[in-house]
Amino acid sequence: MSLIPSGNPECLGADLLETLVKMTPTKEEELKLRDYNGDLSKLGSAERFLKAVLDIPFAFKRVDAMLYRANFETEVNYLRKSFETLEAACEDLRSSRLFLKLLEAVLRTGNRMNVGTNRGEAKAFKLDALLKLTDVKGTDGKTTLLHFVVQEIIRSEGSVSEPTAADLASNAREKQFKKQGLKVVAGLSNELGNVKKAAGMDSDVLSGYVSKLEMGLEKIRSVLQLESSCVQGKKFFEAMKVFLEEAEGELEWVKAEEKQALGLVKEITEYFHGDAAKEEAHPLRIFMVVRDFLSILDNVCKDVGRTQERTMMGTARSFVISASASMPVLHRHEAWHDGNADDDSP
Numbered sequence: 001m002s003l004i005p006s007g008n009p010e011c012l013g014a015d016l017l018e019t020l021v022k023m024t025p026t027k028e029e030e031l032k033l034r035d036y037n038g039d040l041s042k043l044g045s046a047e048r049f050l051k052a053v054l055d056i057p058f059a060f061k062r063v064d065a066m067l068y069r070a071n072f073e074t075e076v077n078y079l080r081k082s083f084e085t086l087e088a089a090c091e092d093l094r095s096s097r098l099f100l101k102l103l104e105a106v107l108r109t110g111n112r113m114n115v116g117t118n119r120g121e122a123k124a125f126k127l128d129a130l131l132k133l134t135d136v137k138g139t140d141g142k143t144t145l146l147h148f149v150v151q152e153i154i155r156s157e158g159s160v161s162e163p164t165a166a167d168l169a170s171n172a173r174e175k176q177f178k179k180q181g182l183k184v185v186a187g188l189s190n191e192l193g194n195v196k197k198a199a200g201m202d203s204d205v206l207s208g209y210v211s212k213l214e215m216g217l218e219k220i221r222s223v224l225q226l227e228s229s230c231v232q233g234k235k236f237f238e239a240m241k242v243f244l245e246e247a248e249g250e251l252e253w254v255k256a257e258e259k260q261a262l263g264l265v266k267e268i269t270e271y272f273h274g275d276a277a278k279e280e281a282h283p284l285r286i287f288m289v290v291r292d293f294l295s296i297l298d299n300v301c302k303d304v305g306r307t308q309e310r311t312m313m314g315t316a317r318s319f320v321i322s323a324s325a326s327m328p329v330l331h332r333h334e335a336w337h338d339g340n341a342d343d344d345s346p
Contacts, residue, residue, distance in 0.1 A: 017067040024060045025050055057230045058223070065223045068216040069243050072250075075213060079254050082206055083261035089198035089287055090264040094271065098153075098188050105149045106133065126273050127286060130293040134300070146300050154181035154304070186301040189294045199291035203262060203283045210258055213251055220244050 023046070025033065033051045040048055053059045093099065107125060133146035157180065189196075220240060227237040262283065269286045282288070 014067065014070040017063055017070055020053075020063045021060070021067055023050065024064075025054075030054060058226050061219075061223050061226070062236055065220050065240060068220065069240070069247075072213070072216075072243075072247055075209060076250055076254055079206065079209055079213075080257060082201060083254075083257040085194055085197050086201070086261040086284075087264055088194040089192075090268040092192050092194050093268055093286075093290065096188070096191060098157075098184065099192065101156075102149065102153055102185075102188070103127075103130075105152050106130065109145065109149055109152070127289045127293070131289065131296065134296055144300070146296065147304060150185055150297070150300055150304055153185050154178055157181035157184040182301060182305055186298070186305075189298050192290065192294060195287050196291045196294065198284060199287040201284055201287075203265075206258065210251075210255060213254070217244065217247060217251065220247070 029050075033047065033054055036043070036051065040051070043051065056062070106129070110125070110129075133149065134144040136145040137143060138145075138148070155178070221244065224237060224240055224244065227234075230237070265283055265286075269283075272286065
C-alpha cells in the first residue's frame with residue numbers, strides 16, 4: 001500500500017493494479033468501512049485490506065491512474081503498429097505489379113466473353129467480382145474462369161523468367177516456364193501479407209481504443225486537480241504530471257497516424273472502386289475482399305500445380321463485369337514502374 005503514493009505503476013505491476021481497480025468499493029461500502037471503529041479482526045481479510053487502502057487519500061483514483069499509465073505504452077504501440085499495417089496494405093495493393101496484372105487479365109477475359117453485349121467494353125470492375133471467378137466453369141464442369149486467368153498469367157510470368165539451362169529442350173523449357181510462372185503467381189498471397197493482416201482489423205475498434213486513451217488522459221487530469229486536497233503523496237502527483245505531458249504528445253501522434261492511415265484506406269478504396277467506394281459499409285472491406293480472393297487463388301494455384309497439363313476451357317457468358325465503376329483499369333497502369341503492362345497479352 002505504501003507504493004500507491006509513489007505513482008510508479010512498475011512497483012505494483014499491471015495485473016495487481018487491475019485487481020485493485022476491480023476491488024473499488026461502492027460509495028456505500030466506502031462509507032461503512034470508513035465509519036467502522038470496531039475490532040478489525042472481526043472484518044474479513046478483503047475488508048481489512050480495503051479499509052487500510054482507504055486511509056490513502058483518493059487511493060482508488062490513484063490506482064486507476066496508475067493502471068492507465070502501466071498499459072499506456074502497450075496500447076499506443078498496438079495502435080501504431082495497426083495503423084502502419086493499414087498504410088502498408090494500401091501501398092502493397094496500389095503497387096503490386098502482379099495483382100494489377102491479374103486484374104487486367106480478368107477484365108480482358110471478361111470483355112472477350114461478353115463481346116457483342118453491353119458488357120463487352122467494360123473499363124473496370126469492383127474487386128468483389130474476383131470472388132465470383134470460380135463460379136464460372138468451363139465445359140468440363142471443373143475448370144473455372146480463375147483457372148483460365150491463372151494459366152494466362154503463368155505463361156506470361158514464366159516467359160519472362162530465365163530458364164535454369166540454356167540448352168533445355170523445347171518441351172522441357174515450356175514446363176520450366178510454367179513451373180516458374182506458377183511459383184510467381186502463388187507468391188502473390190505472401191506479397192500481400194499486409195493486406196491479409198489489415199482484413200482482420202476493425203476501424204471502429206481501433207478508433208474506440210484511441211477514444212479510450214483520450215478518456216484516460218481526462219481521468220489523469222481530474223486526479224491531478226486533487227493535489228491541493230492532499231497533504232501527502234506529492235510524489236504521486238509529480239510523477240503523473242511528467243507522464244501526462246509525455247502521454248499527451250504520444251496520443252496526438254497516434255491520432256495523426258490514425259487520420260493518415262484511414263485517409264489512405266479511403267483513397268485506395270476509391271482507387272479501385274471509384275464512386276462506388278461511398279457505398280462501402282465497412283471502411284476496411286476492400287482488404288477483406290482481397291484476402292478472401294487470395295485464399296481462393298491459393299487453392300486454384302495448388303489445383304493448377306497438380307494438373308498443369310490440363311487444357312483450360314473458359315468460355316461462359318454468365319460471368320458479368322460491371323462497367324459502372326468510374327475508376328478505369330488504365331489509370332492503374334500509372335502505379336507500374338517496370339513497363340511490363342503488355343507481358344500477359346495472349
